[in-house]
Every structure is written in structure tokens, then in C-alpha cells.
Amino acid sequence: MRAIAALLLSLALLVGCSSSKTDESWVEDEITFEADGLTIHGTYRHQRDATPGPAALLISESGQTDRNGDNAVVGPVGNMRQLAEHLSGLGVATLRYDKIGTGRTGLGPYAQKPAEVGSAVYTAGARAALRFLADQPATDKAHMSAYGLGEGATHAMALAVDTASDAPKLHSLGLLQPLPGRYLDLITGRVKADVAAAVKQGSKTAQQADEVVAAWTAAVAQVRADGTLPPGQLPDGLGAILNPGNVKIVRETDAVDPLGEAAKIPAGTPVLLTCSDSDAQARCEGLKPLTAALAHTELTLVELKGVNHVLRDDPTDNLADYAKPAPLSGQLTTALDAFVRE
Incomplete structure (x- = not known):
């Protein structure tokens, strides 16, 4: 396991938005794909006329959180959009999407039966999203990854252990502030x-x-x-x-044991795992069992300092501040730079 001690750097060097924001060769396409009768809307961010290269699926946090990380309760967080922009600066195309019940996707066929939406519906959406990304001409299928935040990391792990014959294989995995145990x-x-x-x-x-x-x-x-x-x-x-x-x-979410899923990830898979001393949902001490379960992978553990659950520098981790405009933590982006380039 390669451990990274995350260091605070000056804000001038660690802006959360990458140079891709002003790079006109990167475009964002509004796309749709189907998952068991549900039409899912998303954003495919890629370089115009690019040859096949690395691509990443981004999976947002649980609850009413859309493709950009905006949440119906706390407001326009935007952290997943920022993550996509930062990965563009590293040459990685991305797909982020509005999971069921959020954004333009809505409830679809579940509008009259919302209580029937279970964890399996979210996992099915993630699987369909990964297949869509794999089918894009600019995607190098040998260099696909998935990054999930919070509960989204559980669905990312499900993709890594998917044994279906048509399941795209993940080259690497990003588990950002994941659930450390059963829900x-x-x-x-x-x-x-x-x-x-x-x-x-x-x-x-x-x-x-x-x-x-x-x-x-x-x-x-x-x-x-x-x-x-x-x-x-x-x-x-x-x-x-x-x-x-x-x-x-x-009940369906609770039935998934993150430790069991982690143990099934193929040996040698590059995995980025982040925790924070300021994130009540993913404290580093609490993630020790998950870290142990990932010991067979090529694990990079990043212990963030003073970073909240939406990946920004804020030691209070105050829910009311999640939507305040701010860049992604420089500690996180530095770790991402090293992880992607390795």
C-alpha cells in the first residue's frame, strides 16, 4: 500500500477548477441512456475529435444529489462538476449523470410508485452509465475508471466486481469518503x-x-x-x-457490505481511497477495516486534513456551508494528479 500524507498547499497553487474550463477543445454533451426502462440524463465531457484515451464514470453521493453534486437539501454544491473539470486537465474524459429521482432524470416509470425504488435501481443506473461510456469512440476501454463519493463509492465497487459477460472492466477505482460499513x-x-x-x-x-x-x-x-x-x-x-x-x-443499501465488496475487487487494481479527520461520515479511524479489505489491491490511501464531506477545505464539515462557492481541496486534487498519472 502506498500511503500519501496530504499536505496543505497555498490556494494559488491548488485551484479546484482546472485549465480545461477555458480549453475550448473540451465539450460537454447532454446525453441520455436507458437502464431497465428508466431514461437517465447526463453530461459527457470529452475532448473534441480526440483519439481513444482514458475515461472515468463519476457517481454522486446518496440522496437527492444530481450529476453535478448539487443537492436538493443543501443547494448547488457543484463538486462533481469540479471533479469532471479537474480530470479534463489530466486528459480524462468523464460521464456524470442524474441518478433516479434527481435532475432531468426524475422518477420515470417509478413516478407513481416511488417506494419501489431500491438500491438495485441505482446500481443498474451505474452499470448502464459505464456501458454508455465504454461505447464512446473516444474511450480507451483498457483505461476506464470509476470515482464514487460517499454512497456512490459503493456503486463504484459494484462495477469493479461485476462479472456479467458484457460488463466493461475497470482499470482503476476512486473511493472518495466512502461508507466504511453497512448502512x-x-x-x-x-x-x-x-x-x-x-x-x-x-x-x-x-x-x-x-x-x-x-x-x-x-x-x-x-x-x-x-x-x-x-x-x-x-x-x-x-x-x-x-x-x-x-x-x-x-434495506437494499444495508444488505451491501462494503468490506465484502472491497475484498472481491481484482487483485492489483489501482484504488484511490480518501478519508478525512473532519468528515463525520468518513473518518480515517473508521475506515481502517475497509483499508484492510483493500490490502490486495494497489491501494493509495489519502488521509485528508480539515476537508469536509464534499471535498473542500472546511474543518467544521458544516452542512450549511456545503453549497458555499469554493474549489475542491488542494489536498484532493494533488492526490488525483498523482493517482491518474501513475
Whole structure:
């Protein structure tokens, strides 16, 4: 494993947008492709009249996050667009897309049955996107990669281990601030930490905290057992995380074990893995099991300092600041430069 100690550099040297923004040889085509009856819209960024070269699929974070990284809750983040632009400066064509329920893609055939949208629908979209990218004349099929942020990294790993006869093979993989374990296990850890903090602050009694944890863990057990929820509302606003409207996708997402997927990635695959001491969702300490599961790959581990979950320099990782205009962290772009060029 090659470990990179990410260093802070001056902002003048580390702008998040590459020179490709003013390079008129790069164009962005609005494209569509089909995934099990769903028409997915995306942006194919490539060099005009280019010979076949490296190409990367970019997979956005979970929730209402579109092709550009813009989120319905926090606003126009734009980090995935910036990632595409930076990769252009490295000579890499990219495809980014609006997954189901976002952007121009919308819900399509699921408009009248949104509760039926599960994790498998997202994975099917990623697989169709990779096949579209592989079919482009400017794509060198021997140098294809996938970069996923957060939960998008789970879908990127699914592409790397896809054994279908027509599945394009990935040369390399970028796992940016990925989920370090099963989804509901991660949420359970947060619930326990939150109620423990509430007890310490005096806003909850120990008995109240135990009741919240008991209700949550019972719900998790039932979802895993049969895909249903206990009657009644979960306490402490936890119904916003797990409810009848999202139980299908939560159960399917939870069924995927990132450690198991990582172990199946072909040996020797170049993998870029990032974590941050300021990202509550992907702290480096919590990613140690995933790092171990990737030991058989050609792993580059990048431990970012003061970088938030949307890949920008912000040690507070404040959700309210995600949409503030800012470049990608120079620590990340420096790591990307080295990873792509190697």
C-alpha cells in the first residue's frame, strides 16, 4: 500500500477548477441512456475529435444529489462538476449523470410508485452509465475508471466486481469518503453517540436514551429480517431516516457490505481511497477495516486534513456551508494528479 500524507498547499497553487474550463477543445454533451426502462440524463465531457484515451464514470453521493453534486437539501454544491473539470486537465474524459429521482432524470416509470425504488435501481443506473461510456469512440476501454463519493463509492465497487459477460472492466477505482460499513450499522453508531451526548448534556435521562436505542435497534432488526417496520413512529426524529416510504431502499443499501465488496475487487487494481479527520461520515479511524479489505489491491490511501464531506477545505464539515462557492481541496486534487498519472 502506498500511503500519501496530504499536505496543505497555498490556494494559488491548488485551484479546484482546472485549465480545461477555458480549453475550448473540451465539450460537454447532454446525453441520455436507458437502464431497465428508466431514461437517465447526463453530461459527457470529452475532448473534441480526440483519439481513444482514458475515461472515468463519476457517481454522486446518496440522496437527492444530481450529476453535478448539487443537492436538493443543501443547494448547488457543484463538486462533481469540479471533479469532471479537474480530470479534463489530466486528459480524462468523464460521464456524470442524474441518478433516479434527481435532475432531468426524475422518477420515470417509478413516478407513481416511488417506494419501489431500491438500491438495485441505482446500481443498474451505474452499470448502464459505464456501458454508455465504454461505447464512446473516444474511450480507451483498457483505461476506464470509476470515482464514487460517499454512497456512490459503493456503486463504484459494484462495477469493479461485476462479472456479467458484457460488463466493461475497470482499470482503476476512486473511493472518495466512502461508507466504511453497512448502512444501518453506521446509523446505529450515530444514534448511540447522539443519545450518549444528550445524556451527558442533561437533555436526556439514561432511561430515555436506552428507550431510543432500543426502539431503533428493534426497527433495524425487523427491517433486516423481513423488510417491514414496527408499528408507530420512531422516536427522536428517527422516522426521517427510516420510514415506510424508504424502507425498501434502506434495506437494499444495508444488505451491501462494503468490506465484502472491497475484498472481491481484482487483485492489483489501482484504488484511490480518501478519508478525512473532519468528515463525520468518513473518518480515517473508521475506515481502517475497509483499508484492510483493500490490502490486495494497489491501494493509495489519502488521509485528508480539515476537508469536509464534499471535498473542500472546511474543518467544521458544516452542512450549511456545503453549497458555499469554493474549489475542491488542494489536498484532493494533488492526490488525483498523482493517482491518474501513475
